[in-house]
Amino acid sequence: MAHLHQTQVQVIINGLDQSYGLVAKMITLSFSLSQAVTYASAIFARVHAPNVFLYNTMIKAYSKSSTPLAAVRCYRLFCVGLRPDHYTFPPLLEACKEASDLDVGLQIHSHIIRTGLESNVFTQTQLLRFLAECGSVAHARRVFDEMGCRDGVAWTTMIASYASECGDINEAFRLFQEMPFQRDGFCWNVIIAGFIRWDNIVAARKLFDEFPQKDVVSWTEMISAYAQKGHYREALHLFDQMRVLGCKPNHLTLVSLLSSCAHLGSIRVGMSIHQFIEKNGIFIDVYIGTTLIDMYSKCGDIENSLKIFNLMPRKDVYTWNTMIEGLASHGQGRHALDLFMRMEMEGLEPNGVTFVGVLTACSHVGLVKVGRAYFHLMINEYGITPRIEHYGCLVDLLGRAGLVDEAEEVVNRMPIQPNAVVWGALLAACKVGGNVELGERALKHLLELEPENGGNYTLLSNIYAAASRWDDVDRMRKMMRNPTVEKIRGFSCIEVGGLVYEFSQGDDTQSKCVYELLEEIAMRLKDMGHVPQTGEVLHDIDEEEKENALSWHSEKLAIAFGLIHTCPGSSLMIMKNLRMCRDCHSTTKLVSRIFSRKITVRDRVRFHHFTDGECSCYDFW
Numbered sequence: 001m002a003h004l005h006q007t008q009v010q011v012i013i014n015g016l017d018q019s020y021g022l023v024a025k026m027i028t029l030s031f032s033l034s035q036a037v038t039y040a041s042a043i044f045a046r047v048h049a050p051n052v053f054l055y056n057t058m059i060k061a062y063s064k065s066s067t068p069l070a071a072v073r074c075y076r077l078f079c080v081g082l083r084p085d086h087y088t089f090p091p092l093l094e095a096c097k098e099a100s101d102l103d104v105g106l107q108i109h110s111h112i113i114r115t116g117l118e119s120n121v122f123t124q125t126q127l128l129r130f131l132a133e134c135g136s137v138a139h140a141r142r143v144f145d146e147m148g149c150r151d152g153v154a155w156t157t158m159i160a161s162y163a164s165e166c167g168d169i170n171e172a173f174r175l176f177q178e179m180p181f182q183r184d185g186f187c188w189n190v191i192i193a194g195f196i197r198w199d200n201i202v203a204a205r206k207l208f209d210e211f212p213q214k215d216v217v218s219w220t221e222m223i224s225a226y227a228q229k230g231h232y233r234e235a236l237h238l239f240d241q242m243r244v245l246g247c248k249p250n251h252l253t254l255v256s257l258l259s260s261c262a263h264l265g266s267i268r269v270g271m272s273i274h275q276f277i278e279k280n281g282i283f284i285d286v287y288i289g290t291t292l293i294d295m296y297s298k299c300g301d302i303e304n305s306l307k308i309f310n311l312m313p314r315k316d317v318y319t320w321n322t323m324i325e326g327l328a329s330h331g332q333g334r335h336a337l338d339l340f341m342r343m344e345m346e347g348l349e350p351n352g353v354t355f356v357g358v359l360t361a362c363s364h365v366g367l368v369k370v371g372r373a374y375f376h377l378m379i380n381e382y383g384i385t386p387r388i389e390h391y392g393c394l395v396d397l398l399g400r401a402g403l404v405d406e407a408e409e410v411v412n413r414m415p416i417q418p419n420a421v422v423w424g425a426l427l428a429a430c431k432v433g434g435n436v437e438l439g440e441r442a443l444k445h446l447l448e449l450e451p452e453n454g455g456n457y458t459l460l461s462n463i464y465a466a467a468s469r470w471d472d473v474d475r476m477r478k479m480m481r482n483p484t485v486e487k488i489r490g491f492s493c494i495e496v497g498g499l500v501y502e503f504s505q506g507d508d509t510q511s512k513c514v515y516e517l518l519e520e521i522a523m524r525l526k527d528m529g530h531v532p533q534t535g536e537v538l539h540d541i542d543e544e545e546k547e548n549a550l551s552w553h554s555e556k557l558a559i560a561f562g563l564i565h566t567c568p569g570s571s572l573m574i575m576k577n578l579r580m581c582r583d584c585h586s587t588t589k590l591v592s593r594i595f596s597r598k599i600t601v602r603d604r605v606r607f608h609h610f611t612d613g614e615c616s617c618y619d620f621w
């Protein structure tokens with residue numbers, strides 16, 4: 001810059017400051033050196049009668065600056081007496097795009113027509129891109145149709161525009177098929193991403209399979225789509241193919257894969273992806289690190305989560321939130337709260353999600369006083385307005401501790417409309433406290449909010465059963481038989497030898513030895529003095545149907561399967577979509593002692609770690 005200043009002095013001394021070529025070079029140079037237009041516009045201002053070329057140079061510099069619309073102001077001066085050429089408009093449109101100003105862009109468009117330059121391919125393509133990127137699909141199409149000769153860029157731009165949210169995916173696909181040029185990878189990825197955006201994953205997959213030169217973008221697009229739509233197995237399956245073909249995943253691919261493993265509870269696959277990351281020297285940034293913590297925690301391995309957490313040099317609030325939530329769901333509430341204090345000490349600002357984790361931690365270990373204090377700390381110290389999930393946590397915390405009246409008061413006084421989660425927590429609280437009237441009131445609200453959820457009827461039915469109101473129990477059962485009421489099918493998964501096996505409640509298709517082992521376990525438990533909780537089960541529909549010898553709950557089937565198909569002494573990890581019933585819980589405790597196995601069950605709300613006849617939840621769940 002200092003040299004440029006010296007040169008400028010020489011230019012002025014030698015009377016060359018009106019030379020168009022020299023001034024244009026200096027404008028371009030000063031902008032590229034300083035990224036600011038102040039000096040460039042000062043040089044420009046010294047020129048008494050700038051020509052078209054000089055104006056174009058200045059407009060281009062403005063369009064790339066931090067004040068792109070200055071290009072339009074410069075253009076207005078230009079129009080007084082000079083005629084723009086086809087170099088004038090592309091940077092002007094670029095400036096409007098940068099400033100996201102569609103109105104000014106449309107004014108420029110009408111100028112293009114007035115100057116008779118609308119037939120210039122370069123200008124037209126630029127106009128098309130501008131309109132497409134501003135989301136004005138109809139305008140873009142008009143320009144596209146008027147174009148005399150369209151190149152591949154114009155076609156791809158138009159296809160991308162139709163494939164966006166404000167477009168029309170069928171039209172995008174029609175153009176994609178009609179395109180008279182060789183479609184490049186970019187164009188393929190645009191249409192695949194378009195179908196995904198328009199929620200047509202089947203069509204996206206079909207095109208993906210037809211696409212001959214898939215690159216990391218296409219693979220990632222498809223894998224992330226499967227992960228986001230809950231097709232986790234498909235995501236992992238696609239990764240196998242990707243690996244076979246030697247395509248290297250990027251950070252985005254890995255995050256999608258790890259979160260798929262977390263959802264499936266598939267720790268072997270998750271570990272193999274972790275190993276892949278380490279073997280290929282992929283840098284574990286905050287994003288991947290946090291996803292790894294989440295994966296290990298959701299797959300039942302909280303120790304590995306902590307290991308990664310402690311090794312991470314940089315952590316953001318999401319990393320801390322994930323670790324706190326993980327510890328809370330594993331019943332390590334106190335550890336979670338310690339972490340929260342460390343987070344505060346390190347000067348990180350907690351957000352609303354952090355407090356969901358903190359309140360859940362308190363709830364799972366029954367720390368009522370502490371939980372209440374944190375709820376107020378959140379509001380008064382951190383200025384976070386409680387959202388519905390915080391109220392849900394608070395009601396749950398109070399309800400589990402048997403403080404039903406206080407829980408109801410929270411519901412009555414909360415400033416937002418309670419949702420099904422809050423009423424559900426209150427209804428569950430009534431089960432603990434045996435409060436029939438309040439349970440009926442809560443169910444009334446739940447029936448309005450989610451009449452199809454069978455779990456709600458079950459809860460109230462249990463409350464009636466506990467109060468020996470059998471007529472009401474029958475009434476609930478009749479209501480549940482209504483075909484619109486959806487009964488959630490209970491199922492459990494276990495991973496053995498890298499494969500995930502699924503068991504549903506009452507599944508009678510397993511091999512005979514599974515049922516024989518279950519019978520044997522039942523006998524041995526009986527010998528040990530274990531009374532099956534049939535008293536409750538008889539009248540209790542719980543979240544699953546009542547159990548008899550032929551209709552085992554899915555986690556029992558999964559545990560028996562695991563005992564048969566794994567080495568003695570190795571630990572078992574079961575994933576279940578509903579809460580464990582009391583009988584399965586006490587059975588699993590004893591099984592862990594008889595067979596000397598560590599058994600982990602991840603149910604709908606939390607983890608249970610069973611060792612030597614005890615569970616980490618201390619029967620509080």
Ligand code: ZN
Nearest residue numbers: 553580581584
């Ligand atoms: Zn059960």
Ligand code: ZN
Nearest residue numbers: 608615616617
């Ligand atoms: Zn437990």
